[in-house]
Amino acid sequence: MMADIRTLIQDRKIRYLLCSFVELTGAPKAKLVPATHFEDLVREGAGFAGFAAGDLNQGPHDPDVISMPDMQRAMVLPWRKDVAWVPGNLHVDGAPWPYCPRTVLARQLEAAGQRGYTFHVGVEPEFMLLKKDGEEFRPWDPLDSAAKPCYDLRALYRNLDVMTTLLEYMQELGWGPYANDHEDANCQFEINWTYADAITTADRHVFFRWMVKTVAEQHGLYATFMPKPFAHLTGNGAHFHMSLAGEDGGNLFLDEKDDLGLSQTARWFMGGLLHHARALSAIVAPLVNSYKRLIRGAPRSGATWAPVYVTYGRSNRTQMIRIPGPGRIEARAVDGAANPYLACTALLAAGLDGIDHRIDPGEANHDNLYELPEEELRRRNIGFLPTTLREALDCLQHDEVLTRALGNGYADYYVRVKLEEWRNYHQTISRWELDHYLVNF
Numbered sequence: 001m002m003a004d005i006r007t008l009i010q011d012r013k014i015r016y017l018l019c020s021f022v023e024l025t026g027a028p029k030a031k032l033v034p035a036t037h038f039e040d041l042v043r044e045g046a047g048f049a050g051f052a053a054g055d056l057n058q059g060p061h062d063p064d065v066i067s068m069p070d071m072q073r074a075m076v077l078p079w080r081k082d083v084a085w086v087p088g089n090l091h092v093d094g095a096p097w098p099y100c101p102r103t104v105l106a107r108q109l110e111a112a113g114q115r116g117y118t119f120h121v122g123v124e125p126e127f128m129l130l131k132k133d134g135e136e137f138r139p140w141d142p143l144d145s146a147a148k149p150c151y152d153l154r155a156l157y158r159n160l161d162v163m164t165t166l167l168e169y170m171q172e173l174g175w176g177p178y179a180n181d182h183e184d185a186n187c188q189f190e191i192n193w194t195y196a197d198a199i200t201t202a203d204r205h206v207f208f209r210w211m212v213k214t215v216a217e218q219h220g221l222y223a224t225f226m227p228k229p230f231a232h233l234t235g236n237g238a239h240f241h242m243s244l245a246g247e248d249g250g251n252l253f254l255d256e257k258d259d260l261g262l263s264q265t266a267r268w269f270m271g272g273l274l275h276h277a278r279a280l281s282a283i284v285a286p287l288v289n290s291y292k293r294l295i296r297g298a299p300r301s302g303a304t305w306a307p308v309y310v311t312y313g314r315s316n317r318t319q320m321i322r323i324p325g326p327g328r329i330e331a332r333a334v335d336g337a338a339n340p341y342l343a344c345t346a347l348l349a350a351g352l353d354g355i356d357h358r359i360d361p362g363e364a365n366h367d368n369l370y371e372l373p374e375e376e377l378r379r380r381n382i383g384f385l386p387t388t389l390r391e392a393l394d395c396l397q398h399d400e401v402l403t404r405a406l407g408n409g410y411a412d413y414y415v416r417v418k419l420e421e422w423r424n425y426h427q428t429i430s431r432w433e434l435d436h437y438l439v440n441f
């Protein structure tokens with residue numbers, strides 16, 4: 001292995017390695033290591049003060065967390081070809097650290113692997129390009145002001161440099177990007193690339209968010225994946241498309257004869273997603289702000305395109321789960337702030353539980369769920385997704401399948417960190433409250 005890495009470094013003329021990992025929020029952290037020291041790095045990893053690095057359940061008195069680089073998955077930066085980014089898994093005192101999200105996912109994938117499953121995931125990350133105007137960040141392009149800006153050719157074309165740069169970088173990285181569009185909010189975009197196994201996609205998703213921010217900054221802009229930065233515009237989703245492959249590589253979710261193109265296994269998987277949906281939300285929609293995206297109230301474009309209910313349907317974008325085509329299912333509650341490793345872990349665990357317990361997803365929905373009257377929702381027993389982070393965390397705490405998948409210690413820690421975030425938010429007074437209450441009460 002050491003020889004392969006040496007060859008890679010020599011052939012690609014790599015001079016620096018960005019030895020990286022993520023903590024709870026999914027934001028990448030790194031140390032820059034000259035490639036002259038790659039052997040030490042591979043053997044010993046790179047050390048970090050865990051308390052300083054974010055939410056890793058470490059105090060300032062604790063021993064270092066060590067990122068052990070996964071050199072096989074190194075990515076050479078297309079904009080600095082002498083530097084490679086290397087994702088890693090954290091260890092403390094020589095043992096895997098259970099508070100490392102990438103390790104949490106690896107463990108869940110191993111459980112799936114023991115049953116002969118490979119988890120395939122594709123992601124659709126949406127982002128907005130902004131500029132600072134005084135104290136405020138705003139969509140950067142004043143001409144991109146249509147109420148329905150989705151697929152707008154002229155607005156897309158004004159961002160051609162940023163978009164083609166990103167597409168070329170992704171081609172160079174070998175991700176197989178195949179589409180880029182202007183999304184439903186002003187200055188909002190999405191780029192799609194080919195799905196892969198969950199670790200590959202999660203690493204790429206982390207890298208993608210950094211790459212988009214980097215390229216935007218090179219163009220004097222700021223990119224955000226924040227779930228709902230502007231109340232009057234649709235938010236930033238990161239829909240996850242999922243399927244399971246069997247040992248022969250065949251798609252276990254595909255049944256050409258089924259009306260939705262889904263096998264029984266896929267339907268049970270979906271049953272699991274619906275059953276655990278409320279607890280899942282705490283992971284796939286992880287911020288206070290996430291729940292301001294999961295609403296029915298229409299932004300300027302007419303629809304949020306984000307789910308509100310625990311439902312599934314054919315290619316119907318008002319559902320929590322959409323079946324975009326045969327052989328795969330799309331989870332639409334996931335947003336731009338989700339930690340890709342934790343989101344994959346939770347979605348897979350919920351789906352596998354569905355398969356284990358043969359959970360029936362029930363009938364598909366075909367309606368515009370944003371418009372279905374309350375009585376009809378009740379008659380069909382359609383449940384709501386949580387409306388706040390607090391509610392989602394309560395559900396997660398009581399969900400044994402998801403807490404076990406995250407690791408009981410990690411689930412408790414996650415809830416603790418996120419409840420603190422909720423408390424911090426709750427201790428602030430918003431403009432809305434002052435406008436509505438100050439004079440009237």
Ligand code: GLU
Pocket residue numbers: 126183184234235236237238293304305306307317332
């Ligand atoms: N931006 C929407 C969301 O927040 C999704 C729009 C789409 O279907 O691509 O999920």
Ligand code: MG
Pocket residue numbers: 124126183190237
């Ligand atoms: Mg989209």
